[in-house]
Amino acid sequence: MFSFEGIKVTGKSAIAVVLTAIVFLLCALPAAAATTSGSKVEIRVKVGSAQMKINGEAIKIQAPYLSAGNAMVPLSVFTNTKGFGAKLQLTNNKIIKLTYLKHIVTLTVGNKSAMIDGKKAELPAAPVSKNGTMMVPLAIVAKTFGAAQSTDANTKEIVLSGITPASASSGNAGSGIDTDMGKSLMGDSYYKWTMNYPTGLIQDKQWSDGSWLSFSDVKGDYYLAISVEKPSEVLSSSDIRENLMDYLDDGETVVDVKTIVRPGGTFERVVTKASTFYYEYRSIQANGYLYTITYGKKAKSSAELTANDALLDSFKPSFNTSNKAIKDLTRIIDGKIAFESSTYGLKVQLPQGWNLDSNDSSPNFYGKDGSRIHVAINSIKAGDTTQEWLKRKFQYYKDTIVDSAMKGLKTTEITWNGIPATLVEDSYTDDSKTWTSEYEVYAIKGNYKYYVNYSFKGEDKAAGSAVLDQILKGMTIDFSKIEKTFGDIPDPIDSLDYRTVVTKTSVQDNFSLTLPKYWTKSNINMDSGELLFEGFGVKLSLNVEAADSLEGYPEALENLYTQSGLLKIDSKTNITYAGVSAIKYELSSGKLASKLGHITVYLFANKGKVYFLQAMSNDANATDFNRAQLDAAINSFKFTN
Known part of the structure; x- marks a missing residue:
């Protein structure tokens, strides 16, 4: 639910040691989704x-x-x-x-x-x-x-x-539009545009809200895309041209720019050359939208683009609902977008403004202002029940989230997709000011367990009721398809042992650390000189470099810590650590930090090397369990010879 990001900054003129400056994330992740990663x-x-x-x-x-x-x-x-x-x-x-x-x-x-x-x-x-x-x-x-x-x-x-690439929030791909008998035109009734069918081309991508779609041929010799934007003001011709330039990729050379008048209105046009392709971009503002048509062709000269003028000239910023020759490609009907994941047999309608992240390994939907729906399907443990599953999750909450950072935890037995389920609702915060509301659905059917997480900013439950209603009553999953498609997909949380510790040793840098085993999974090389160990809302970093003494280090560190405004130094003391003289700092979040947290720093030297150890925790995750693990890890540092 809560986590840090570290930015390591190096530079001999400023500081002779690697500094991990803590920058808290702008958006907190829902607790149960924190361990789920996608192929982005x-x-x-x-x-x-x-x-x-x-x-x-x-x-x-x-x-x-x-x-x-x-x-x-x-x-x-x-x-x-x-x-x-x-x-x-x-x-x-x-x-x-x-x-x-x-x-x-x-x-x-x-x-x-x-x-x-x-x-x-x-x-x-x-x-x-x-x-x-x-x-x-x-x-x-x-x-x-x-x-x-x-x-x-x-x-x-x-x-x-x-x-998530901006172009990745795409919907169905590979739709052959030439197969629609009796349809000579295509368009979008919501965005109000129409043009001729691009004969021989296949629709290969469309954003989930329909504001961008593209077509190509089998050989890859042609390309067509239509984009719809909503400017906040009326644009001049030069504004539209500037916007067109944003569509150009690296390596494209502009060969022609002009204003053209066509049956659909007055367009700004830019022609470019990119390797073996020529592209023509056209934009027109109408109906409160900015329409941009991109047409690309493998050609030897821009003159060859004129062979397709009839297609481009057919574009009109209008849609005649009574014309049965138009295939309506709209994705928005009655203010809602119909989403579908064929792999999961999942269907749901969400309000306009939501997007499906098609790059994720499991369905993830993103709405306005940080709203999010995450769907996860995993194999069940032998003999597992919803009650045991919830027991594990609530223990995780207790171990990793302080009481003051989570409230309103409530469970309700419901029917979801025709099967018994448990609805969990709560609110959480990572700065004591901004709260996020969260709803979670837990259900088991056959060999799999089904988890849905819906979160949105604020505690106004009425604000999220429409989407929640769609999740509880409108979302469907084809359970039989899941059983046929998937094999064993264990939930990492079910088998995670976050209490077992392991001792890790660096031969090159002459030290050992005893840490929770799950912290060490991404640290293969203990001799790298830069190590970062992560738990649930806590981190431990260790940086080592060759230096004869600590001279210059404290001043440089203190300057870098405080100049960003993200951190402030609460105390500085001289101590003995691991048998050598050390400087200990206690730091906390500064005025510019978006999350609240504390950092303990140890700076010390031994046998021609300087060691820089940072123990970090979000205040929202500073539970007795987390603090005990972090303190034990700090106190375990030993020189090996």
Whole structure:
């Protein structure tokens, strides 16, 4: 339910040891979903390196650098369509607007003030133009977009994970529109547009709300996409052209720009060349929307695009509901979107504004303002019951969440999908101010257990009643399909032993630590010099580097800790730790931190090496159980020779 993200910053001129600066996540994850991961995009960048990696593919970028201890990266880290795919709008070469899914970040070059999802925020470092490239602080934008951030101890790369590409919130794929007899046109009755069928092309993607869809041919020689946006104001022709430029990928060269008049109205048009393809982009504003048609063709010259003018010229920002020749591709009916997962035999209708994350390994839906529905299906343990399942979950709550961070825990026996189930409702917080309401459905049928988690910000239960009603009464799962499709898919929580400890030793750095076994699963190399161990809302990090003494370390650390505003130093004492002289710091959340937490730091040296140990806990997770595990881990540090 609660977790940290750590950003490791290095730099010999500023500090001679790796610093893990704690940045609390903007959105807390529901408790039961915290251990579930999906197959999403991963981005890696490295300070000083002129390339980033998106799922392992190297892409050239302006090299990131450090500013006041913060990693500054080029905008392409967020706009590349293979990663986040955020849309960029740059006004007067100064105002930067990034739009990603339901998030909007507005930054100003040279100014630390920003607007994040409609709220004022203070950046740790101001965006700047460097060598003609806009550079922005990585952490706060990545955090807003919901990415988890960490550092690869071996490569020193900053890793952004859990990324949903903007184009990934797609619905059904592979729909052959030429098979609809009697249909010569296609369109969307909700967004009010129509155009001729693209003969020979197949619909391959459509966003869950229908605002973007694409078509292609079997050989990959043609491409067509229609996008619908809702601007907040009337756009000038130059505004529309600027927006069109955001559609261009890296490597596209603009070869023609003009205004054209067609039967559907006046369009702004941009033609580009990209390797063996030419693309034509057209945009028109009407009905309160901005419509953009993208047409691509494998060609030797842009002149070959004219052969398809009839298709593009047929686009009209209107929809005649009485015309039976139009195939209506709309995904929105009566204000609701029909979602379906064929793999799970799952169907549900949700209000407009919700999206299905098709990249996740199990169904995940995301609504406005951080609302979320997560569905998980797992094998049951032999002889397991809903009551035993709930008993384990409630023990997990007791062990990892303090009483003051969770309230209103209530269970109700219900019927869901025609089978007995238990509905659990509660509210939780990670900052003592902002609360999240949560509903959980627990049910067992045949060889599988079914879990649905619905969470939304605030404690106004009436605000989430419509969606909850759809989950309880409108969501259906084909149980027979689950039994036929899936084999053994154990729930990791069922077999997780988070009380067993194990001793880990570093031969190279001359120490041992005794830790809860489940903390150590991601630490294969104890000799890496950078270690991070994670529990439920607690973390322990250890960094080691060669140095003759602690000279200069305390001053540099104290400066880096406090300058971000995320942390404040509560105390500093000289102690003996592991048999050597050490400096101990106690820190807590500063004014800019979005979560409340405490950190205990030990800085010490031994035999030509400096050790930097941090024990971190969210206040919401500082239970007796968690604190005892963290304290025992801290006190277990020993030099091995």
